[in-house]
Amino acid sequence: MAVALQPALQTTLDEHPDVFIMAYLDDLHILGPPDKVRAAYGTIVPLLRAARLELNVPNSTLFCPEGARPALAAGAILPKLARLDDPQVQLLLLRYCAHPRVMHLVRGIPPHLLMRGALAHDNGIQECLQEVAGNPYPLGEEAVALSQLPTRWGGLGLSSAQRLAPAGWLGSWAQVWGKMVVLFPVVRDMLPHLGAPEDTEAGEDPLAAGMAAAMEDVLGWWRLWSPVAHGSSGGAA
Numbered sequence: 001m002a003v004a005l006q007p008a009l010q011t012t013l014d015e016h017p018d019v020f021i022m023a024y025l026d027d028l029h030i031l032g033p034p035d036k037v038r039a040a041y042g043t044i045v046p047l048l049r050a051a052r053l054e055l056n057v058p059n060s061t062l063f064c065p066e067g068a069r070p071a072l073a074a075g076a077i078l079p080k081l082a083r084l085d086d087p088q089v090q091l092l093l094l095r096y097c098a099h100p101r102v103m104h105l106v107r108g109i110p111p112h113l114l115m116r117g118a119l120a121h122d123n124g125i126q127e128c129l130q131e132v133a134g135n136p137y138p139l140g141e142e143a144v145a146l147s148q149l150p151t152r153w154g155g156l157g158l159s160s161a162q163r164l165a166p167a168g169w170l171g172s173w174a175q176v177w178g179k180m181v182v183l184f185p186v187v188r189d190m191l192p193h194l195g196a197p198e199d200t201e202a203g204e205d206p207l208a209a210g211m212a213a214a215m216e217d218v219l220g221w222w223r224l225w226s227p228v229a230h231g232s233s234g235g236a237a
Contacts, residue, residue: 008047016040020184077101078128090132095157099125102161106168112213114169118161125158166213 005023013021019032019040030037030044045055077098081090102121105114129147130139139147148163149155173180 004051004053005048008044008051008053011047012040012044015043078124081128082131087132087134090128091156094125094128094132098128099158103164103168106161106165107172109165109169111165111169114165115162118165121161129156129158 005026005028009021009023009028013019016032016036016039018036019030021040022029022031028044030040032040048055078094081093081098084090084093102118106118126139126144126147130137146154147156147158148160149157150159151157
């Protein structure tokens, strides 16, 4: 299978240098701007057919990381919790099932694409918590902040997806960075400012600009909350 795929993959990559093509045995991934991916798809399908290979369309997926829609889909379970009549079960399902559903998106989608959906998800979590608590009024800012704290700090562990988005996305890149620059050296070329002096500009590249913004956000929150986490009184006001 891999031998039969190779000529089609190489020809497609030669004709469409603006996309990444990753393949393992019969699993194929084309990454890039939507219009470029569509063009590459149009090239590779007839090449596969010429090699007597057919794309399994029902098992294929198109993913475009506009974050609001998948984040809202992740929150589709929330209205179902209201049908239960046991607050303890509702709270456990809210914390361990409904709340974490968006976290894989936090790690995989740039924050600027996810923020609208993350905010909607956070609001949905708080509305569900309000119902679980039997409170007819929206939760106040203090109650929301308390519910989003870790349980070790007396909270409910219902952390804010909107607040975690920059750190989650940056952490995901940090985990795979070593392998990514080996597999795709172009990634390192896209982000020359990483590890450079602080006054280095990110330039016009959206990935570089997004990483720089995420870093600034994470560092800002760290400066604010680190003293609190370590028991100092000189932290957040």
